[in-house]
Structure formats: structure tokens, C-alpha cells
Amino acid sequence: MPDLALFVHTRKIVWADSDPAGIAYSGRFPNFALEAIEAWCGDRLGMAWHEMHQNLGGGTPFVHMSMDFRASLRPGDALATAVALRKAGRSSMEFAVTGRLADGKVSFEGRFVCVFVDDATHQSRPIPEVFQEAIARELALDVA
Numbered sequence: 001m002p003d004l005a006l007f008v009h010t011r012k013i014v015w016a017d018s019d020p021a022g023i024a025y026s027g028r029f030p031n032f033a034l035e036a037i038e039a040w041c042g043d044r045l046g047m048a049w050h051e052m053h054q055n056l057g058g059g060t061p062f063v064h065m066s067m068d069f070r071a072s073l074r075p076g077d078a079l080a081t082a083v084a085l086r087k088a089g090r091s092s093m094e095f096a097v098t099g100r101l102a103d104g105k106v107s108f109e110g111r112f113v114c115v116f117v118d119d120a121t122h123q124s125r126p127i128p129e130v131f132q133e134a135i136a137r138e139l140a141l142d143v144a
Contacts, residue, residue, distance in 0.1 A: 009036035024072065068110070082100070085138040
């Protein structure tokens, strides 16, 4: 069982993330957030996205993404992205994601919603039972 603490994914910004001006290209920011959410799934749900397809016959495509940009990122910057599960519905999960620089300055904030979908039918399906306890634990963490 993971510690009851906010999940934080860390990475370095690399040259491939940047544009010719030497700052992270804005199109990479959703990827930074999705990478952190995928790491959250592996850590908190115990199953990475590709494993969901292999083991459960479905996945969690995103149906909503919104982001606000606060500070630029540059190659070499350490990025710590916090992922908090805010809501869980019948088939959906809503995340708040915040990316911070090493000095604590917020680089971006976002709201991301995914839906559990069956691979065969491409229709939404209830959140699998195997995740219910972990999701309840994460929602309780958000309240605390």
C-alpha cells in the first residue's frame, strides 16, 4: 500500500522538449502532465496503462484536458509534477495536476478527466473493482 501522501512525479526537461528559443514548447506540457498521471496509475492503482489493456481489456482515454501556464521551463530544469485525484464517477476520474520547478515556483496547473473504456466496444464501463480501494484511498487523501 502506498504512503498516504500526494503523488509527485519528477523528470528533467531535456533539449528535445524545447523550441528554438530554448524554452519548453507549450505542446509538450500536456505530455508532462499525462506522463505524471500514467506514473500515478502505476504507483497508486498498481497497473500501468498498457497493463490495463493487457489485463483488463480496456483503458482510460482522456476526454478533457485544460491547463494554465505560469512559468516557462528550460532544458536542465527539474520538474516535479504533483497528481491528485479530485473526483471519481461511475466510469471517470478527474485529476488536478501541478508542475513545479525546483524552487517551488508553479510552472503549470491543469485539470484532466479520463474515462474507463472497453477495448472491444469502445464504450465507457464502470471503474474496475480492482481499483476501487485505491481510488477511495486517494479521494480520502485529497480531502485530508
